[in-house]
Amino acid sequence: MTRAALSFRRSGAQFLLDYAAWALALFAALALRYEFDVTEIAWLSLLGVIVIAGVLQFVAGWVAHLYRRRFTYGTFEEVRALTVSFLGLAVVLGGAVAVFGNAVGLPRSTVFLAAPIALLLALGVRYLKRLYVERRQRPDTGATRTLIYGAGYLGAQLVRRLETDPYSPYQAVGLVDDAPQKRNAQIKGVRVQGQLDDLKSIVTATRAEVIVVAFAKADMDLLQRVQDAAMKADIQVKVMPPFAEILGGRARPSDIRDIQIEDLIGRRPVDMRADLVTEYISGKRVLVTGAGGSIGSELCRQIAAFEPGELIMLDRDETGLQTAQLAISGHGLLHTRDVVLADIRDPAALEQIFADRRPQVVFHAAALKHLPMLEQYPDEAWKTNVLGTLNVLRAAELAQVETFVNVSTDKAANPTSVLGHSKRVAEKLTAWMGERTARPYLSVRFGNVLGSRGSLIPIFQNLIQQEKPLTVTHPDATRFFMTIPEACQLVVQAGGIGESGEVLILDMGEPVRILDIAERMIDMSGKPLDIVFTGLREGEKLHEELVGDRETTHRPHHPKISHARVDSIPPERLDYQGWMGRMFTHPRDNTTAAIARGTLETR
Structure with missing residues (x-):
């Protein structure tokens, strides 16, 4: 029929x-x-x-x-x-x-x-x-018995999805909600069983094996509470996709997944203020350096949502460019003009590319970022983070780029490492070009991002898979953490509110103790692994900072973005030998920044 x-x-x-x-x-x-x-x-x-x-x-x-x-x-x-x-x-x-x-x-x-x-x-x-x-x-009797934490809109949607999908691996057997007015609520026959504090008894009564967090904005404090309660009740925790992804059609309410360490230490919902972005990106030619990296590729994905006239992805890593193109365009053929293979160390190539493509907005995310590696090879930091940034800035000036956003790091605040000093100089060079062009050439500074290649979490995950001890530098060491999408959302918005010569500092929340992350990841893995303390490495701080000692901040436009001024430095004052000599002859202990003064003052 x-x-x-x-x-x-x-x-x-x-x-x-x-x-x-x-x-x-x-x-x-x-x-x-x-x-x-x-x-x-x-x-x-x-x-x-x-x-x-x-x-x-x-x-x-x-x-x-x-x-x-x-x-x-x-x-x-x-x-x-x-x-x-x-x-x-x-x-x-x-x-x-x-x-x-x-x-x-x-x-x-x-x-x-x-x-x-x-x-x-x-x-x-x-x-x-x-x-x-x-x-x-309804799911068959073999489906996993599941509790849903949150009897609001998302919880109700999830119950309906699970109860009308015969192939669902999950079967809703109860709701958990802390609101007293929802104590007797019922959705499609699934009743509120109690509050999160009652989870252990609820699990016993319902024989549930999983609890799903169904909140539109589940921040890390809430998820930590749920994870702690679930560990006591011997039950798995899962989360739903962010509400924005559900509304945007990129995910469904039933697309639940395991809770991850990123959720527990860095999930800070960010409200995207499209008005700050649309005016300076929509319809414009936008170029992103380092587009094949973790930050660069996510910047490209978010910029593409604002319909630029042209998105140009530049990197020296062809595999990274292919991955970025696959995420943006749905193919990785590498035969279109949206991908550009070039090295920011090559000034002639950059000038030719900028003259040919005439970008109006530039996000400079290309950099070397691994602190201990650059301590061994400071020449590379100078060539890429300092001279490479200068090359991009000069090419941008020749092409009359309207807005230039330099992606920086918290290591540049009171720097004690080669990485921090090199990125501090990059901030000063950006400020110099802002003064020179009288255009918004600015830097955006933030801390560690979760999930980037070679960052803390993937290293811990790899060690756990191999059942090896987790290595932590110091029991009291802390770092700021934010997920890559959250950081990039703020970077894109910062470009619309920053002024020439400013450094914009993202609100990273409270610093997180690395030992706490290691302990949580071991608990989540269920493996009896040890933690080994290795000691702080050369140039490494016990506690990172976002604001330098001589910087004052204010927040005139966005609740999560602070503005500060950074001193400028013209290229003719760059002195590699002086920079190297002062950096390595001054004492650089691991708690207080030793500042190299003179030709290059890097604080």
Whole structure:
């Protein structure tokens, strides 16, 4: 049977059920009117009214789209359309019977008595069918018994999804919510069992194996509470996608996943202020250096959402460019002009690319970033982070770039390492070019991002997989953490509010102790692993800083972005030998920045 034939068959069956409801209702109305003495009924007249009711119901139902498959079966939209069609028929047919009924032996009240009976019958049939369909669609008995934390909109959506998906690996057996007013709430037969503090007893009563956090903005404090309670109750924790992804169609409420360490230490929901971004990116030619890296590729993805006139992804890593192109364009063919293979150490190549492509906005994310590696090879930091940044700035000036955003690091605040000093100089060079061009050339400074290549979390995950001890530099060492999407959202917004010569500092929240992360990851893995303290490395701080000693900040535009001024330095004052000599002859302990003063003052 074809799809059209099947649809017609279902619509016809639906109409016949409504027609039968009118027939039964009209007979019941007359039976009630004559106190069940059926010998008083004018059968021919009743039959005529039933036929007319059928014709009118088909017309009314067709006009209301009841029999054209517009509505999902048993929804409020269908109930509203059904009620309107039945009431319309009752008014038309009831009016006619009221005028001519006595002439054909029918009481004038017949149709008006029958209308509510017919409507109840039609609604009842739909309700029973919906119960039957939903019961058939429920997960089988082998599905994992699941609790849902949060009885709000997302929790209700998740319950409905799980209860109407026969292939779902999860079956909702209870809700958990801390709001007293939801103590007796019930969604599709799934009842609120209690509060999070009662989780252990709830798990015992429901035999649940999993709890899913269903909150639109589940911050790390909430997730830590749930994880701690779940560990005591010996139950797994899972989370839903962010609400923005569900609204944007990139995820469904049923796309639940395991909780990750990133959720527990860095999930800070960021409200994207599109007005700060649209004006300076939409329709513009935007170039991103380091586009194949963790930060650069995410910047490209977020910039693409604002429909730039052209997005140019530049990197020296062809594999990274392919991955970025795959995420943005849906292919990794590397044959289009949106990908550019070049090294920021090559000034001539950069100038040619900028002259040819004429970018209007530049995000400079290309950099060397591994602190201990650059301590061994400071020359590389100078070539890439200092001279490479200068090359990009000069190419941007020649191409008359309107907005330039230099991606910096918290290591540049009171620097004690080669990485920090090199990025501090990059900030000063950006400020110099801002003064020179009188355009918004600015830097954005933030701390560690979770999930980037070679960062803390992937290293710990790798060690856990190998069942090796986790290495921590110091039991009291702390760092600022933020997820890559959150950091990039703020970087993109910062470009719309920064001024020439400024460094914009992202709100990273409270610093997190690395030992706490290691302990949580070991607990989540369920493996009895040790933690080994290795000692702070050369140039490494015990506690990172976001704001330098001589910097003052304010927040005039965005609640999570601070503004500060950084001194500028012209290229002619760059002195590599002096920089190297002062950096390595001054004492650089691991808690206090030793500042190299003179030709290069890097604080």
